[in-house]
Amino acid sequence: MTAGADGSAAPATLQRMTPQALVNLVLRNAVPLVGIVFFHWSAQNLLLLYFVDTLLAIGVIVAGFLYSQFPAEEIPDFSSRLSTIVGYAAVAAFIVAIMAVPLGMPIFILVFGVGDASFTDLMHDPGFRVGLGLQAVASLVSFRDLVVALRRYTPEQLALKRRFALVFLRWVGLLMAAYLPITWALGRFGALLLVAVYVTITIYAEVRPDQFLAAFGDPDAVPGTKPDGSGAAAEKHGRWRRRRRGD
Numbered sequence: 001m002t003a004g005a006d007g008s009a010a011p012a013t014l015q016r017m018t019p020q021a022l023v024n025l026v027l028r029n030a031v032p033l034v035g036i037v038f039f040h041w042s043a044q045n046l047l048l049l050y051f052v053d054t055l056l057a058i059g060v061i062v063a064g065f066l067y068s069q070f071p072a073e074e075i076p077d078f079s080s081r082l083s084t085i086v087g088y089a090a091v092a093a094f095i096v097a098i099m100a101v102p103l104g105m106p107i108f109i110l111v112f113g114v115g116d117a118s119f120t121d122l123m124h125d126p127g128f129r130v131g132l133g134l135q136a137v138a139s140l141v142s143f144r145d146l147v148v149a150l151r152r153y154t155p156e157q158l159a160l161k162r163r164f165a166l167v168f169l170r171w172v173g174l175l176m177a178a179y180l181p182i183t184w185a186l187g188r189f190g191a192l193l194l195v196a197v198y199v200t201i202t203i204y205a206e207v208r209p210d211q212f213l214a215a216f217g218d219p220d221a222v223p224g225t226k227p228d229g230s231g232a233a234a235e236k237h238g239r240w241r242r243r244r245r246g247d
Contacts (some may be wrong), residue, residue, distance in 0.1 A: 017207055025206055029217045036192060044111040045122065049131045050174075050198055052102055056139040057167045058099065059092040059158055064146040065090060068155045089237045103171055106178040110190050117188075135232040160214070166205055169216050 004165050035041035066088045075081040122128055149158055161229070177183060177197040183190040205212040 003008055008072060020162075022207065024204060029202050032195055036195065037053060038073045041127070042117070043195050044123070044188070045125060045128045045131070046195050047107060047191045047198075048111060048122070049128070049135065049196070052132065053135050054103070054167060054171045055096045055100055056135055057142075058164065059096045060093040060139050060146060061145045061164045061167070062095050063088040063143055065155060066148050067147055068160075068238075070226060071150075103175070106175055107194075108182070110178060110194070114184060114187055114190065123228060162209075165213055169213065170198075170201050171206050172216070174198050 025209055032041065032046050036043050036046070070084055070087075072081045072084045072088075114117065146158075155161070174194060174197055178190075178194055183193055186193055201212075
């Protein structure tokens with residue numbers, strides 16, 4: 001999803017990344033590695049922050065799907081509208097909680113079992129707390145932007161399923177590396193290896209999203225293999241919205 005000039009979101013399209021955008025992407029994602037090597041940042045903490053970021057991204061997309069089906073602003077009663085918004089968060093949190101166990105167990109074992117990190121020390125780390133706070137704020141902003149986009153476009157036009165697949169499979173790729181014997185043989189340095197793997201996967205997924213999805217067996221990832229139904233979906237979405245409003 002790309003942002004328009006008015007700050008709204010436009011439908012996702014395949015765009016060729018400019019050299020400047022590619023350099024910015026690489027530099028932005030390489031910051032954690034630079035911090036670990038030169039500023040003694042904790043690789044374990046960064047790995048856990050990546051995990052939280054993945055869960056929050058999944059939660060935002062799930063809440064966006066719920067909003068697209070049950071728009072809160074179309075409910076006239078304030079208490080009912082508030083209950084609907086709370087419902088978005090509750091359902092998203094429930095789904096994220098279910099997914100957190102299989103997605104996070106290998107990471108927690110590597111960080112707290114093989115490594116020397118402790119939960120108490122983790123929560124007393126100011127940098128980790130700041131990172132959690134920034135991620136929480138970023139997820140709220142992301143959900144707000146997604147809601148604005150969904151007022152103009154359908155989930156199909158915004159490619160929410162594709163975005164979910166990219167976020168989810170990016171973490172699956174990390175888990176595949178986490179199960180490698182070399183990761184466990186490195187002990188506490190295994191977290192550093194996984195941070196490097198995650199950075200590499202993130203860059204590749206953003207530069208070559210179709211190839212990344214196709215590598216995991218998604219047939220719809222290859223352009224031209226699936227009919228474009230965005231126009232029909234938009235018309236159906238518009239009729240559904242008008243019926244809800246009673247137009």
